[in-house]
Amino acid sequence: MSTAPVDLVIIGAGFAGIYTTLHAQRRGLTTVGIDAASDVGGTWYWNRYPGARCDVESLDYSYSFDDDLQREWRWSERYATQPEILRYLEHVADRYDVRQHYRFGERMLSADWSETTHTWTVRTDAGSVVESRWLVMATGSLSAPILPDLPGRDTFRGEVYQTAAWPIEHPDLRGKRIALIGTGSSGIQALPHLAAAGSEVVVYQRTANYSVPAFNRNIDDDEWLAALADYPERRRASWNSLAGSPWTSHPVPFHEASPDEREAVFEEFWTRGGVLFAKAFQGLTGDAEINAAATEFFERQLATLVDDPHTLADLTPHDHPLGTKRICTDSGYYQTFNQEHVHLVNLQREPITAVSERGITTSSTFREHDVIVYATGFDAMTGALTEADIRGRDGRLLRDEWKGGPTTLLGIGIPGFPNLLSLNGPGSPSVLSNMALCSEQQGDFALRLIDHCAQTGFTSAEARWDAALEWTEHGRELASRSFFGSTRSWYTGANVEGKARGFLPYIGGFRPYIERCDDVAGAGYAGFVLSEH
Known part of the structure; x- marks a missing residue:
């Protein structure tokens, strides 16, 4: 099923996707949003496990772009639970009529760049085909869950649940003997609730966390x-x-x-x-x-x-x-x-x-x-980008390009992949910052770049290799000055077998990062190659 070409396809309907969609519409851009879930919410749609709660205060973990919005939504707790955050995002989607631009229940399978037309062709598992000038990956930093490769894992005949894909209808666990594997944030939040329900709970801990x-x-x-x-x-x-x-x-x-x-x-x-x-x-x-x-x-x-x-x-x-x-x-x-x-x-x-x-x-x-x-975590930062077949210039497959670790400019531009903009990707502050405000900043930068190209007659923007290498090395050098760079964690990809090691988020701070982005934009998007077909 093909549709008329659009200005941009946005993958993901969480904080970044919702923000970018509604602000693209305000600019008069045509958009198609795609999300595998049945509704908006992103990570807060999928992570419905008992005890799921944000670790950033509710007053901060919310959009700042509309004063009326932030005054009309009344947070009930200092740290909001998953149901309340999901209701908030549903409220935002209702308020700005965001859903009309989305195709829910569809997962992007592939995206192919055409050097002839300077467009992306996106295909989904529902058979949809969309041609777009820009491809915006608002897929989130923690949205590709992983399971441990345990011998006999799939032979277990009891009930099996994953915190990152919890059923919408909560299962009845009362009186059951429960095994909890994993003691990261999700496991730590879920345990008291599982213990309140189960007759016995055994926690299998690989690493003790603070x-x-x-x-x-x-x-x-x-x-x-x-x-x-x-x-x-x-x-x-x-x-x-x-x-x-x-x-x-x-x-x-x-x-x-x-x-x-x-x-x-x-x-x-x-x-x-x-x-x-x-x-x-x-x-x-x-x-x-x-x-x-x-x-x-x-x-x-x-x-x-x-x-x-x-x-x-x-x-x-x-x-x-x-x-x-x-x-x-x-x-x-x-x-x-x-x-x-x-x-x-x-x-x-x-x-x-x-x-x-x-x-x-x-x-x-x-x-x-x-x-x-x-409760075994995610292929963080890169997993949602590499699980689909994304092919850029000369048929390059992003998954292969990043086998040795991701290289980006500001976490947004990827050399060899024109007009693909990654929001909260590797090389951005993302998980080291308040993701609500970071999503606003990332969406704004992407849309400003799109505006600049439209106003100046350019049809593509691609991160230069040297600029991306310089930015990536800058991030690694900053991480090496702290204990972060040498710690085995999902920040460095150490939780995924075979994944290249390297500190993935930008550790230099939210405000300094914003200033760097503003400098790039102010210099006519220095570090990006702008061209026309």
């Missing part, structure tokens, strides 16, 4: 009214920050603070909750002494939450510096292990050897389960 309580709360009317009054300043601070939120590190450097002041600062940032703990002092993820002090504080807090000393030891991270894997945000995760029916299996000591019809066998024992829940 998690800080969310200290979540409902937003009462007084707090909401105060937030509305402060919204302009809050947004100004967020747009000028390093991570897209208004919170900054303690103003007194760690090495100038007294021991009592350091303790007070760590306590303050601990009670702020979650990822904010890593912002306590500047340099926490690059200075060994600061990191050691933060780690020691964390371990003291953890010891108050877990009763059994052996479980405490297994839950204490030892393989990476604090903050170099995104600190998780939990609501009662560690305390759940104090319940008699919840057990922890340390896979470093007792690896899984097989999954069978009735359960899981490790190197030391067999455990019978009724349910297996996989």
